[in-house]
Amino acid sequence: MKTSYLFPHRLKTISGILFVLSFIAFVSFYTFEQYGNFEYKAKVFAIIGNDGFLGKNDFFGWIENSILDEILATIVIVSGIVFAFAKERHEDEMVQSIRLHSLAWATIANYGILLFCYLFVYGLPFLNVLMGAMFSQLLIFIILFRIKMYRFYTTTQNEE
Amino acid sequence: MKNNIKVQRAIHNFTQQDLAERVNVSRQTINALEAGKYVPSTVLALKLAKLFEKNVNDIFELEDTD
Numbered sequence: 001m002k003t004s005y006l007f008p009h010r011l012k013t014i015s016g017i018l019f020v021l022s023f024i025a026f027v028s029f030y031t032f033e034q035y036g037n038f039e040y041k042a043k044v045f046a047i048i049g050n051d052g053f054l055g056k057n058d059f060f061g062w063i064e065n066s067i068l069d070e071i072l073a074t075i076v077i078v079s080g081i082v083f084a085f086a087k088e089r090h091e092d093e094m095v096q097s098i099r100l101h102s103l104a105w106a107t108i109a110n111y112g113i114l115l116f117c118y119l120f121v122y123g124l125p126f127l128n129v130l131m132g133a134m135f136s137q138l139l140i141f142i143i144l145f146r147i148k149m150y151r152f153y154t155t156t157q158n159e160e
Numbered sequence: 161m162k163n164n165i166k167v168q169r170a171i172h173n174f175t176q177q178d179l180a181e182r183v184n185v186s187r188q189t190i191n192a193l194e195a196g197k198y199v200p201s202t203v204l205a206l207k208l209a210k211l212f213e214k215n216v217n218d219i220f221e222l223e224d225t226d
Contacts, residue, residue: 090185090186092184092185092186092189093185093189093200093201093204094185094186094188094189094192094198095186095189097198152188153188155188155191155192
């Protein structure tokens with residue numbers, strides 16, 4: 001069966017490596033960044049820009065911003081999407097059904113976690129929840145799908 | 161849904177790998193089919209029937225739970 005939305009299999013390894021590395025870098029960036037020691041300022045175009053919590057919103061203008069996190073987020077999202085939706089070594093209908101199954105469960109689990117956090121996390125720490133929510137569904141999907149595919153490939157039951 | 165792919169495969173003397181290559185799926189998929197863990201698409205069911213020169217009904221059978 002033909003599917004049009006999957007990326008070529010040859011991109012899988014490279015995007016997988018890139019995803020893991022950039023994800024670790026992204027998480028450590030947000031863990032250690034608070035002293036502003038990883039800043040790389042540049043002029044960026046902003047549809048909506050705002051410096052600080054109480055500043056005025058600027059619309060459609062150029063603002064100064066540290067762009068390291070933007071670069072990392074771009075790599076995480078692009079490599080994550082390519083890795084998650086790259087063709088398998090032998091793409092067939094059962095792989096598709098496993099993919100759909102994982103995607104459905106990832107969505108359910110993701111919104112379960114989000115609802116839990118929405119109800120039990122308040123104040124500023126909730127910003128961290130929102131930050132995590134940007135990547136959680138993709139991450140949960142990738143983990144679930146990889147586990148299921150690992151089990152699928154290592155089906156030991158062989159010929160009689 | 162029950163199937164007798166394993167029997168048909170034995171009659172035609174195919175390994176799981178042979179059968180997988182002929183209908184263009186992975187060996188694991190054939191394995192899951194034989195174990196009753198996966199219900200194939202109509203296209204795959206028809207391909208298997210054509211390969212075994214049988215009617216689809218002779219290979220696949222509905223169960224009470226379906």
